[in-house]
Amino acid sequence: MEKDEAGKIGALRAREGRVHSMETMGTVDGPGTRLVVFCQGCPMRCAYCHNPDSWDPAAGSVTTAGEVLDLFERNRPFYRRGGITLSGGEPMLQPDFAAAVFALAHAAPAGRIHTCLDTSGIAFSAASPERHAALLDKCDLVLLDVKHAFDEGHRELTGKAAGNPRALGDELARRGTPVVVRHVVVPGITDDPEELAALGRLIARWDNVVGLDLLPYHTMGVGKYRALGLDYPLEGVSAQEKGAIPGLRRQVLEARAAARSDRG
Template identity: 60%
Template sequence: MAKLELEQFEDGAPSRFTLGNIHSIETMGTVDGPGMRFVVFVQGCPMRCAYCHNPDTWPARGGTSVSVESIVAAFENNRQFYRNGGITVTGGEPLLQPEFVADLFEQMHETPHGRVHTCLDSCGYAFTPEHPDRFARLLDATDLVLLDIKHADAEGHRKLTGRDPARILAFGDELARRGIKVVIRHVVVPGYTDSKEECEALGRLIAPWRNVVGLEMLPYHTMGIVKYEQLGIPYSLEGVPAMDKARMPELRAAVLRGMKAGRAEG
């Protein structure tokens, strides 16, 4: 995937919109939503997932301030590549910057050359159910959400991410209430989330969300370890092997089995 140099976005021109704090931009994303995607990685994430392969996005500071106009212009320069795709904002965690992402998505829907498909890739943890209105404009302009569910069990979730899953589940409920299309993503880690029992429990957990249109089971890999070494951050999954991809079909079937059972019971 091609990466844009963020310096080209720093033109100093005033913006009509909220500025975004960006980590990087990829112009040829193929795993961040349907079709070819223009992918914006925001800076800052409240989660500390043990297997995160972008720990350099964790700090809220350290990114580059960019305008909505500059991102739209960069997209338009290569619009022909995204005919069957669109734009995805990931991270880091986009929900930490809801005003910026809302401005961006609204402009992508209103471009003179035609509406652009918008996709939000989120862990959901930055959602505040006590203040849902803060995210209303963003969600109104979102066509698809890639929602990462890290673990079906609350205690297992805390061990794997350092955070409680309550806000994430509340975000899932809000997406279901709004009827926004959701693809569930679940990283399968040996010894943590690779049992049929955990996967069936995941299926039961997401069963009430009738807006789920897809399921991506992502095998854990060790390619991100080098970043931890470069940043001097201890890697908590040291010694855990990459997930055996041959097991993925059976675990995916377990999730689907759990969903079916959960909906039958509900």
């Protein structure tokens, strides 16, 4: 390896991030079996968040990008069709760390590692896209969590406007980065026909969407709120029935198809 190249790799390996936890055998956040890094810190306050302990950006453990890669390499034989996913919290809050992990993954001497970013897009800004350019350059797949299709609903559900998430969706479409859209279905909040049709119209404008996952809301986070002494915002809302998901998903896809055919 050239001296310059070795120096660059060394600098990438030394980049630090704050990490909430890591899951070495993740099977639900991207293709195959994956190392999933849950980054610390999130500015959103989704009413259904089941990880309120990931909100504080100053908490978590300081971890270097090199440590993440070393952990992957120790288990590499298990990840043949998988890779590394950065999730959260919100991984885009730490763009230098996230970009370093993915750059190292693509340059791994034992073979390129598939990279996947699981994000709500809240930390992206259309006014300063360069802040995340190095990270987005190295994303093989993005799981884009669309919290709510309407701006007002987005504010109510998460405490934040939908502008940044939409701007990230547009940027990924411009880049042609494959995106799987995710949407948590909460009874009475994100499951009504208007909301699902609006979601379909929204994703109709992004040609790079390769998948749609509707995730049923569950109540497993309640205990964490109690342990942290926080009120649970969705007290009394029952879990989403899994059997309803295929029908709800069909509604989104029909609205998407109609919007695309209108577009011509």
